[in-house]
Amino acid sequence: MQKRLFQFLFIFFLSSQIIQAQKPQKLNSGEIYNQIQKLNFLGSVLYIAAHPDDENTQLISFLSNNIKARTGYLSLTRGDGGQNQIGSQLRDLLGVIRTQELIEARKIDGGEQFFSRANDFGFSKNAEETLQIWDKQKILSDIIWTIRKFQPDVIINRFDHRTSGNTHGHHSASAKLSFECFNLANDPTVFPEQLNSVALWQPKRQFYNTSWWFYGSKEKFDAADKSKMLKVQTGVYYPLVGKSNQEISALSRTSHQSQGYGSIGSRGIETEYLEPINGDAILDSASIFEGIDTSWNRIKGGKPIGDLLKTIISEYDFTNPSASVPNLAKAYSLIQALDENHWKELKSLDLKNIISACSGLYLEAVAQNQEATPGSSVKLKLEAINRSEVKMQLVSVRTLPNQELIMQNKELINNISQNSTLDLQLSESIDYTQPYWLKEKGTEGIYTVSDQKNIGIPDIIREVKVVFLVLINGIEIPFERTVVFKSNDNIKGEMYNFLDIVPEVTSSILDKVLLFNDSKSKSIAVKVKAGKDDIKGNISLELPDNWIVSPKNFPFHIDKKGNEQIFYFDVTPPKLAEEAVAKSIVTIGNKSYDKDQIIIDFDHITKQQVLKPAEAKCIRFDLKTNSETIGYIMGVGDEVPKSLTQMGYTIMLLNPEQITTEKLKNIDVIITGVRAYNTVQALAKKQDILFDFVKNGKTMLVQYNAPGTFVTPNIAPFPLKISLDRVSEENAAVRFLEPNHPVLNYPNKISQTDFQGWKQEQGLYYPNEFDKAFTPILSSNDKGETPKNGALIVAKYGKGYYIYTGLSFFRELPEGVTGAFKLMANLISLKSNN
Numbered sequence: 084m085q086k087r088l089f090q091f092l093f094i095f096f097l098s099s100q101i102i103q104a105q106k107p108q109k110l111n112s113g114e115i116y117n118q119i120q121k122l123n124f125l126g127s128v129l130y131i132a133a134h135p136d137d138e139n140t141q142l143i144s145f146l147s148n149n150i151k152a153r154t155g156y157l158s159l160t161r162g163d164g165g166q167n168q169i170g171s172q173l174r175d176l177l178g179v180i181r182t183q184e185l186i187e188a189r190k191i192d193g194g195e196q197f198f199s200r201a202n203d204f205g206f207s208k209n210a211e212e213t214l215q216i217w218d219k220q221k222i223l224s225d226i227i228w229t230i231r232k233f234q235p236d237v238i239i240n241r242f243d244h245r246t247s248g249n250t251h252g253h254h255s256a257s258a259k260l261s262f263e264c265f266n267l268a269n270d271p272t273v274f275p276e277q278l279n280s281v282a283l284w285q286p287k288r289q290f291y292n293t294s295w296w297f298y299g300s301k302e303k304f305d306a307a308d309k310s311k312m313l314k315v316q317t318g319v320y321y322p323l324v325g326k327s328n329q330e331i332s333a334l335s336r337t338s339h340q341s342q343g344y345g346s347i348g349s350r351g352i353e354t355e356y357l358e359p360i361n362g363d364a365i366l367d368s369a370s371i372f373e374g375i376d377t378s379w380n381r382i383k384g385g386k387p388i389g390d391l392l393k394t395i396i397s398e399y400d401f402t403n404p405s406a407s408v409p410n411l412a413k414a415y416s417l418i419q420a421l422d423e424n425h426w427k428e429l430k431s432l433d434l435k436n437i438i439s440a441c442s443g444l445y446l447e448a449v450a451q452n453q454e455a456t457p458g459s460s461v462k463l464k465l466e467a468i469n470r471s472e473v474k475m476q477l478v479s480v481r482t483l484p485n486q487e488l489i490m491q492n493k494e495l496i497n498n499i500s501q502n503s504t505l506d507l508q509l510s511e512s513i514d515y516t517q518p519y520w521l522k523e524k525g526t527e528g529i530y531t532v533s534d535q536k537n538i539g540i541p542d543i544i545r546e547v548k549v550v551f552l553v554l555i556n557g558i559e560i561p562f563e564r565t566v567v568f569k570s571n572d573n574i575k576g577e578m579y580n581f582l583d584i585v586p587e588v589t590s591s592i593l594d595k596v597l598l599f600n601d602s603k604s605k606s607i608a609v610k611v612k613a614g615k616d617d618i619k620g621n622i623s624l625e626l627p628d629n630w631i632v633s634p635k636n637f638p639f640h641i642d643k644k645g646n647e648q649i650f651y652f653d654v655t656p657p658k659l660a661e662e663a664v665a666k667s668i669v670t671i672g673n674k675s676y677d678k679d680q681i682i683i684d685f686d687h688i689t690k691q692q693v694l695k696p697a698e699a700k701c702i703r704f705d706l707k708t709n710s711e712t713i714g715y716i717m718g719v720g721d722e723v724p725k726s727l728t729q730m731g732y733t734i735m736l737l738n739p740e741q742i743t744t745e746k747l748k749n750i751d752v753i754i755t756g757v758r759a760y761n762t763v764q765a766l767a768k769k770q771d772i773l774f775d776f777v778k779n780g781k782t783m784l785v786q787y788n789a790p791g792t793f794v795t796p797n798i799a800p801f802p803l804k805i806s807l808d809r810v811s812e813e814n815a816a817v818r819f820l821e822p823n824h825p826v827l828n829y830p831n832k833i834s835q836t837d838f839q840g841w842k843q844e845q846g847l848y849y850p851n852e853f854d855k856a857f858t859p860i861l862s863s864n865d866k867g868e869t870p871k872n873g874a875l876i877v878a879k880y881g882k883g884y885y886i887y888t889g890l891s892f893f894r895e896l897p898e899g900v901t902g903a904f905k906l907m908a909n910l911i912s913l914k915s916n917n
């Protein structure tokens with residue numbers, strides 16, 4: 084059970100550079116030494132919070148690299164509810180990106196990553212609401228499962244379990260659940276079914292990792308009574324890697340690119356504060372492990388291993404790490420002789436990594452293609468090379484999951500490569516590569532993961548591997564390698580990806596929301612992509628019977644794997660308003676395929692394949708528009724332009740650098756994408772042109788920006804101040820402050836029901852102070868809060884209109900929320916009204 088988990092938890096200590104996420108990391112002599120020291124420490128800490136980026140990377144790095152503890156971070160969610168600063172992916176796809184960012188962060192700071200099934204459903208103002216939506220019992224079960232599996236000596240909470248409501252509800256909920264679990268994990272009556280796979284576990288103590296920002300200011304924190312807190316000096320320097328702890332922490336933090344968390348490293352003394360909240364207090368000690376045996380003596384038969392490792396450490400030769408290999412191999416065989424035990428598994432894996440690093444033993448299995456289909460045969464190139472004088476023999480290679488054993492019996496002589504090829508046969512039933520937590524349909528609050536063993540695993544589960552069995556100094560050691568694909572990029576150089584198992588064919592309805600303003604037919608584009616060579620079949624578009632699709636299907640033939648064809652179906656909607664789901668289905672022989680392949684590919688994370696149902700939402704409703712031409716200025720990335728095209732508008736994507744009065748001549752309305760004034764520097768120089776555009780009689784619509792740094796102090800022609808005001812209850816009642824205002828009446832009559840069925844949130848970062856030139860149109864608030872009136876404010880400027888809105892159009896339009904379409908059409912038509 085645990086073996087599988089640990090296969091994904093290679094800990095690479097302080098890798099000096101992360102160039103491309105999935106490249107194998109190669110340890111230098113100093114890094115190997117640190118890893119050997121870590122082998123000799125048997126203590127563990129689990130840090131618990133709610134989101135990717137909640138974790139204190141400074142403390143995690145310190146615990147992992149200075150104390151040399153096994154350090155885990157359990158992020159209850161994968162961060163689906165956040166915003167995205169590097170692309171237009173939202174919800175579950177953003178969760179996939181943020182999962183990978185956390186995995187990269189841990190490779191840098193030396194921690195290990197875990198998740199629960201909790202879904203980040205968006206901002207929540209208190210823990211009670213959060214626990215209701217999450218399903219408290221299930222998340223409690225996941226935390227206890229992780230504790231029983233990880234067996235932490237110490238648990239550290241990022242948030243305070245005693246308060247609720249002064250931070251994100253997910254934050255307080257994470258702390259409350261973690262606090263409850265401290266004793267429950269050791270209670271045999273709690274989730275007893277787990278005990279078939281994991282044992283009871285009692286952590287020794289639990290802390291709350293407080294910080295000045297929970298006190299409101301540094302001054303207040305300086306004045307606070309900290310006598311009951313443990314102070315940990317985390318500002319240490321690691322000469323073997325040439326970095327301070329804070330510099331490593333900053334690199335780790337910078338992995339959160341989608342959240343814009345680039346960080347500058349610092350140096351010098353720094354203190355972290357830990358307030359004991361459970362278990363044995365240890366205030367007069369400097370170590371969180373006080374009184375806990377963190378040596379090999381803590382396990383039966385461990386003492387000789389600890390003694391041997393001490394010898395290895397004292398005799399370590401920085402100019403020749405391979406001199407340690409005979410003793411390391413001996414330590415490996417001693418560990419194998421131990422009774423089955425938590426540490427046995429972990430340390431064996433670490434030790435194998437150290438042995439290969441010390442001896443320059445490089446083992447790799449490279450597929451000829453990056454994608455393969457079930458039932459096909461994958462050509463693999465194997466490379467095995469020992470770059471030391473240590474005597475080694477490649478005994479055999481075994482392929483997984485098909486368990487084919489191929490004897491080798493080849494000497495691995497210093498710096499002589501042993502290359503070979505083999506064909507790996509994939510079974511027809513092998514799973515497609517995809518995030519396991521998205522395979523089944525979840526709820527708003529929780530992913531569905533039906534295999535309990537997978538809960539907690541951070542990453543995609545990759546099954547295709549090669550196990551190289553190497554005889555080192557008379558001891559057989561199996562080294563497992565996931566099959567990769569390599570290519571050369573003329574600019575970036577060697578590129579690594581994993582082998583992905585893909586369907587034989589995938590299809591995609593290019594627009595995910597299709598609007599039918601009247602009963603005329605529309606052409607719908609469907610793309611078919613071949614997962615293997617020479618596929619022949621039929622593609623059809625399925626809709627309820629009152630939607631007429633023509634033709635019924637298209638036959639197709641694609642001869643090359645990876646190639647695509649696009650087909651256009653004519654769809655005639657019913658007369659009356661209706662919503663339906665269109666599904667594209669490919670049939671080949673008697674098999675049908677209904678998956679859409681989504682590739683997420685950024686340089687800072689491993690390339691991800693997500694398979695979703697190939698579907699789109701078709702909406703027949705009466706939307707009135709006035710065919711304006713829209714100039715759209717992209718911010719950090721959103722799907723609003725696609726939605727505007729669906730609404731029937733002509734869209735011109737404007738390059739902000741090239742905006743001139745002349746270029747705007749044929750445009751009626753300028754819309755800025757989300758966070759444009761936080762990120763698009765060129766806008767600072769173009770404000771005069773844009774404001775003149777408004778003054779001369781046109782409309783400008785600015786979507787939400789986050790408070791903080793703006794590219795210009797004057798984002799509007801009149802003063803306004805962006806605040807943290809938000810309405811996170813997506814269906815909060817909306818009051819009309821100006822019921823007769825054109826934006827609520829023309830060309831579409833807006834009613835309160837148009838604010839029902841919104842997704843995730845109503846809006847965010849509303850202006851809370853604005854010039855009297857602005858007319859606030861709407862008012863709403865979350866339960867128990869004061870009214871927020873800045874969601875939509877409109878100002879007449881010259882002959883035109885300037886509109887600022889924090890309403891979440893960027894979420895609602897791509898989800899096909901009809902009320903949001905109507906309101907957007909009215910904002911665009913404001914000028915046409917007069």
Ligand SMILES: [Zn+2]
Binds near residue numbers: 133134136137251254
């Ligand atoms: Zn958070």
